[in-house]
Amino acid sequence: MRQEIEITGLNKSFGQGASAFHALSDIDLSIGSGEFFTLLGPSGCGKTTLLRIIAGFEEPSTGVLKVNGKDVTGLGPSKRPINTVFQSYALFPHMSVADNIGFGLKMLGKPKSEIKATVAEMLQLVRMEAMADRLPSEISGGQQQRVALARALAPRPRVLLLDEPLSALDLKLRKEMQSELKRLQSETGITFVFVTHDQEEALTMSDRIAVMSAGEILQLGPPEDIYNAPVNRFVADFIGDTNFLTLRVKGIENGEAVLELPGGKQASARLPNSISPPVGARVTAVIRPEQAEPTAAGQGDMQAVVEAATFFGTDTHLHLLLDDAQGFVLRRQNRPDQPAPAPGAKLGLSFAPGALRVLED
């Protein structure tokens, strides 16, 4: 895949000397052409700063940024083939929807006929034909979102940056816009760089995700890898729900760790290549709540007592207490013929093969 964005050795600090704040540390990142790429992390992790550097609103302290092979590090935002969808939408309040969408083309000096044709095309693309003459204040939040998208897409940028564009929408509208964004991206073939703190949004939409924390990229990969094989405790905790178990290593077999479970049984756990804990050491192992199966009491890999049950509609989260007093959350799909066990009930747990994984601490 051809690289659309290449970032090498990028650092960004605000302020000087001892009070300087390092917003980004040694970022190296390549984003492929036509990719839906997501920067995911909690607020303050540097993802928005990175986006603003790509857009040209901030200058990096050190490092190089290339777009389509061309060094754009010193160029202002108006000189980059990149457009942004702002978190607040930033629609020009005194301009009609059509004038907003045509603004970029007008500033590029395109002929009026071309602007008109492209605006019409964009209005159709985001299904806002009927609203062309309205002012931004006269349309709903979801519609403003579509106009902001159309405005950023109209000049046909190489890269579209989206700064938490869905955070102001309610849940139903957000789901709609998620699929809308995916559709727009595949129809236009433009590289999307999407910033969000919503891990579910990131998992459902992205081709690749960069999980960020404290100005660093912790893990970079497709959503499945990030979810199934988080590299450390932060990623495992931030993406999805996770059970953390502290377990003793009994041995190493075929590159997998054999761990002693609460209650005395053994289970093998995947080991990252980077670590090989000695026999007898205590390690942190993780398992997703939906990757364990409830069984009859006395059967399975571990025994547990139900402490509480939380109903979520499609499934119920069972808060369990294991034999050695560690907590465990089990996600159990709801079925009308099998009511969820009540608090105090005893049950067994069995793991899907490969579900248990040792974490680097």
Add this chain to the structure above:
Amino acid sequence: MRGHGWKWLLCTPALIVLLLAASGPLLIVAVYSFLSPGNMGGVSWEFTLDAWFRVFFRRDIFEPDLVEWNTAHLQVFWRSIWLSLQTTFICAFLGFPTAWFIATRPRHTRTIWLFLITIPFWTNLLIRTFAIQEMIRNNGTINAVLMWTGVIDSPIQMMFTEFAVLLGMAYVFLPLMVLPLYAAMEKMDFSLVEAGYDLYASRLNVLWHVILPQVKPGFIAGSILVFIPAIGAYVTPRILGGGRTMMLGNLIALQFGQGRNWPLGAALALLMLVVVVGALIFYLRVVGRNDEVRRG
């Protein structure tokens, strides 16, 4: 709505003040403009349109049938309007970057800058105007420095010119432009500016297409706040302009003072009110119409 019946009483103090301080005197002025001048000032209670006639026309002393336009009065009217327009423009031109500077400071330092802007209001206008006189008179600070450095050989005449009046008025009224402009800018969403740059706009285009439309309400408020007191300015043209650059306020004061023609002064004052209200309506119409055109 129980218990709300008496609340209208709350507006009575304001109504009384308006009645006594604004409407009453205005009515007296209107009545006076249709009376004859008294011998030692004041009015004598005889109805005549003479004052209104003399606002616009003049009779030849030797041939009372020869009537011509009173160009002296019209000149003062025109000068007042023209100087006030220029003052408004200068204040807008200087006030915009000032307000922008303040609005783009970190939040906690903005207060200090705003405070500095309002400091001149603490000093008496008369004293500040005399201070300007000290700067620009023939043997004042500016001329002294210029001559000492050898830039000029003889002092530049600045006092008693329209330039002096403009300088004084721009100085006095500048804060009245800066404050509403700042208020408009402070409310502005600065991501709009970034959006402008992001969509390939040059600095000039961002200013013209993004920033100016956003701060337009500030310009409107500032223009009104500067233009209206400027057209009736008295102290500044009196001290810095002298007799040759008389403005409306001075002309009116003259009729009530040495001129001893109260009816003429009253008529001039009413005409000024009409001019101001007319200008205001015209201005707001023009500004408002632009909005309608834009919305197609």
